[in-house]
Amino acid sequence: MQRVSLLDSIFTRLVAWAIAVSIAVVLVLGWLVTTKFEQMSDATVQWNVDADIRHMSDILAARGRGELIAHIEESADIDRPAGTGSHFLLLDIDGHRLAGDLAQWPRFADEQTQAGTIILSGGRPAFARAVNFPGGMRLLAARETGWTIIQLNQIGLSFVAGGLFVVMAVGVAGYITARRLSDRVKLINAAFRDPEPRKLAALSDGQRDTDEIGELTRHSGEALQRLQRLARSQRDTTDQIAHEMRTPLMHLDNRLIRAIQAQEQARDPDAETTERLVAARGEIRQVVTTLESLLDIAHSEAQRGDPQGLAEVDVSALAENIADLYTASAEDTGHDFRLEAEAGVTMQGDEIQISRLITNLLDNAFKYVPSGGRVRLIVMRRPDGAPLIAVADDGPGVPAQFRETIFERFGRGENASSDQKGAGLGLALARAIAERHGMELRLAPTTRGARFELRPHG
Template identity: 45%
Template sequence: MEARRSIFSRIVAGAIGLSIVLVLALWFVTHQTVLTTLEDGAAKEVDVDIAGLVDIYATSGLDELAERINDRIALTPSEGNTPHYLLANNAGEVIAGDIARWPLLDPMVSETGEIAIGAKSQGFARAVQLGPDLRLLVARRTDSNRAVLRNIALAFAVGGTLFVLLVALLGRIAALGLQRRIGQINLAFRDPAQATNLAQVSGGDEIDELTGHSARAITRHRNLSEAYKETSEQLAHEMRTPLSHLDNRLLKALEASPTPPVAKRLMEARSEIKRLVQTLESLLDIASSKSRRGERAGLAPVDMSEMVNSLCELYSGSAEETGHSFTWEVEPGVTIDGEERQLSRLITNLLDNALKYVPAGGAVSVTLKSGPELVVADNGPGVAPADRERIFDRFYRGRSNDGDVHGSGLGLALARAIAERHGLTLSLDHTEVGSSFRLKK
């Protein structure tokens, strides 16, 4: 079973894709949750710091506030979410703090936002108006947030990769088990003899149940086919035997030198016997081909190019004797899985049909190309539109080029049955002149 067509490979691929989506979704949710938590924490720290500084300003005045701000800057380490301050008048002139200039934040509405701290750092800040000509900015660096988020991303990348690989491994193991079990069912359908070993499978799950039902159905079908074949062969034997005896009696009667009228009648009777035997064999072949339609057992590679060339060479002599123009064009290397004897009979029936219905002087052509696609065309009287499908019915007989009705009317019916047995279609093309039978996939 090809991996690219296997449903189990698609299931594993789907599981891997779903796992990747789930890992990415979980990472995104975690990233956003942690980011929001860190930002909320920074905002709370800033608000608590501002509340303390406002209280100092209210109780001790501007000088005390500036001194406390400078003390906090001096005592806070440079790493981590360090606090940063800016105490300035409304003109932006610095009174205290380590932030060089006032950012684009409105203190009148206690605006918050991301600001630049130094040349490379970022921070979360809030601006407040302390007095008519005094404003305060408190910020917390958020650089460490990026490191936390990077670590989370790395953890998800490593853990997610391991998770996806584990899903792929377990999925592949499970898929191989299912593929093997389904493969047993497919093998039983391809080779019915294998069904006996699977008929007793039971227990486990739905696939075991399907395996048992399939095996028993295949076994029943095989038994019915064998019974049908045995009955048909027995029936054919029982009919051939008396017909052969009757033919032998007619032959002995002819050896006794009867009168010409009697001899003529005896010869006609022998012809009828032969026609009956041929009709019986054709009916059995049609029934056998239809019963095995789509079945792969018994098929082997057949070189259609070589077969068509051999048959055309054989029929070229007959066509010359009957005054027909016979040509063929065969693409080399065209092969098909089939039964060589049956395919040969199919092509023979088409050629017999063409030479029988095309008057002397007419043309018959055969074309084979890859596909396979075989066309047997002629410039004879053609087929009436109303009879285009009827000609493939059993016992339908058209008039030959001598105006008489010949044959059993089973040639084209047998040809179509053989085509269907091999997964091919046999049809009559719509042509203005003559007939064109097309055999193709």
């Protein structure tokens, strides 16, 4: 039975979603913060440029042109941190430079507003605005925006580092939580796969938790215990019924044996009475055999999916031992019987039950295939490594309308006659054994005869 790995666990997928959401949240927050900071920085730079222009205008109005030129020259000589410098250019009515540290008048993207981003020498970006002063003078004031870019880069790096920390924290915390939750669910699955006392005890240890998985653990433990009680009760009931029925039947069989012996030892034995006693004894033994088969079917169905009692079985060796027993019988009945088995084919199973399954299939084949027909016992590995056991013959085959009913209790094909012994339980028992081992017994399509295959589901 396939077990869910941690990578396929729903908890791992939840952690992956949590990491994805964390990354998305960090990216959105980073975008919002940087966008807002950039807007605030641009507004601050524009306000500072407008403040410089107002200050220059006040100087011109209060002190005159000469004082304005002197103030611009003094401002150009001030050493500021990189990316925060102020720059000016004052032109007269003829476009001649009067003052400032800029060599030439820049070209704006929007000539109507005479404001926008310009590129200074050395590729430094700046925001500039141009205004006209009285007397035909034109002033250009600019503030560098490089510091804003540096701050945006620092904010971006901080968000990247913080985002990585958040994602790692979510991943580690999520992994620990997913591992713990997965281990708790594994206890439940292990108890369902193999409800042995040790695993049920481990399941009861997780019943103290008060969350949803704890509640699921409690319900699972209670359900498994109820199922075990029901299974034990069913086994006890069927065993008791079998004992109560088998005992009087065996007593009756013993009485018939004594009656037959008395008839044989009588001076004037009645052949007809003896024949009837023998027939009655045969019917009693047939009833006992049918009862035992029904009990075997019930036990196999009750153990479906239960790995207890299963071990590694060498199917190849088992098939060889069974073939040795049937070879002599095949010579007596005139059948061509062959074993076609690969070496080393193994499977998890109950050796006695697998042997019972194979012998039931062989008995069924020898029963319906006429003398001179061919019967094959095949053991091989499928391409995926799983075992395949098949019994094939070239007999009359099974009509389409009986391909499934023959696996039912007391189901018999149209080729069965009243003189053929059996109650139609052999294939029903074989299928029950197959399902008990988690496998499928099916009638494979053939052009001639019948081919019964035991193989994994699917």
